Amino acid sequence: MTQQNIWYKFIQRAKLPLELAGLSIAAILLLKDVDQLIKTIIPEIPKINSSIGEKTMFPSGKISSEKKLGMEDFNNKRFSSSIYQFRKSLNSYKNDPETVIFLNNAIAKQTKILNKTG
Numbered sequence: 001m002t003q004q005n006i007w008y009k010f011i012q013r014a015k016l017p018l019e020l021a022g023l024s025i026a027a028i029l030l031l032k033d034v035d036q037l038i039k040t041i042i043p044e045i046p047k048i049n050s051s052i053g054e055k056t057m058f059p060s061g062k063i064s065s066e067k068k069l070g071m072e073d074f075n076n077k078r079f080s081s082s083i084y085q086f087r088k089s090l091n092s093y094k095n096d097p098e099t100v101i102f103l104n105n106a107i108a109k110q111t112k113i114l115n116k117t118g
Helices: 003-041 065-075 079-092 097-117
Strands: none
Touching: 065 079, 065 097, 079 097
16 A cells, blocks of 8 residues: 555545534634624623612612612512502602512512411
């Protein structure tokens, strides 16, 4: 068997593993470039605040005193009191979706507590 035939057989046997290795390296490099591309397009991803009732998502907006008390009560795990305060706030500001969400979350927390003890 000649030297040329040995290399030919080696390449034929190693073709699939070499192709897979090449594709893997290409995928890794592509993913790295995609991450860099995203950072270039969106230089600073905005930080998303989250809250279920302990703080407002809109600190620059108008917040009723009842809503503030409800958030404090919620944060201190006084859910029945926070329910009362959120409902009181909604009597004055009926179109406040955040307060509705906070109220529903307080009701859910209170229900969970009552179901554990009852």
